[in-house]
Amino acid sequence: MQVTLDDYSQGAIFATELVNTSPRVWVIAGDMLSGPQALKTLLDNNNVHPDALVHDLVDGSDLEQVRALREAVREILDAPSPSDLVDLTRRALSTVPHHVELVQQEGRSWRWNAVPDNALSLADELALFIGYALLGTLRTLGFERFRPCSSPTCNGVFVDTSRGGRRRYCMPELCGNRINVANHRQRKQNLGDH
Ligand SMILES: [Zn+2]
Structure with missing residues (x-):
């Protein structure tokens, strides 16, 4: 998998999807990375094809490492300032041997790539992919693109790579759903009655 420094949006979108699989985000659903197959599906749905999986399937240890990466990425997306965001990302990238x-792209233009120094584990390859994408987003779009979800029922966060920068929800089809919000309000009200 080529990690290109100029191209941040796919990695930023994947970072958002990864952190929002956590059981602390959509509490009722539980951990959406429930097993190796769920992780493989997440990668496929995002069109992410790591070199680590060319000859191997996702296994249990990959899953554990990617869950740990998910926590590290969440901490980055929760960073209170741009300099904290950069520091935390640098820390994550420093554990991955690369340069x-x-x-040159197929005999045409030149691009800055992050190139692994040796064969990387799946989690390390994803850390490289996500890390440079988050730095690229900060550099190109600014710190205000790293935001918490607006839904009162959701603990998610997201990186807004949309053109207008007006995205409000981490999982628009779920958190932006008015019925969910209405149900939550109703539940709160019922609790208040007792
Ligand atoms: Zn949300």
């Missing part, structure tokens, strides 16, 4: 290299 930055200028690479």
Whole structure:
């Protein structure tokens, strides 16, 4: 998988999807990374094809490591300031052996790529992919694109890579659903009655 420093949006979108699989985000659903197959589906749905999976399937240890990465990425998305965001990302990237290299694309333009120094585990490859995407988003779109979900029933966060930058929800089809919000209000009201 090529990690290109100029291209942040796919990695930022994947970072959002990954952190929002956590059981602390959509509490009723539980951990949406419930097993190796769920992780594989998340990668496929995001069109992410890591080199680590060319010859191997996702296994239990990959899953554990990606769950740990998910916590590290959540901490980055919750960073209270741009400099904290950069520091936390640098810390995550520093554990992945890699270097930055200028690479020519199929005989045409040149691009800065993050190139692994050796074969990486799935989690390390994803850390590289996500880390540079988050730095690229900060550099290009600014710190205000890292936001908590507006839904009162959701603990999610997201990176807004949309053109207008007016996204409000971490999982628009779930958190932006008025019925969910109405149900939550109703529940709160009922609790208040007793
Ligand atoms: Zn949400």
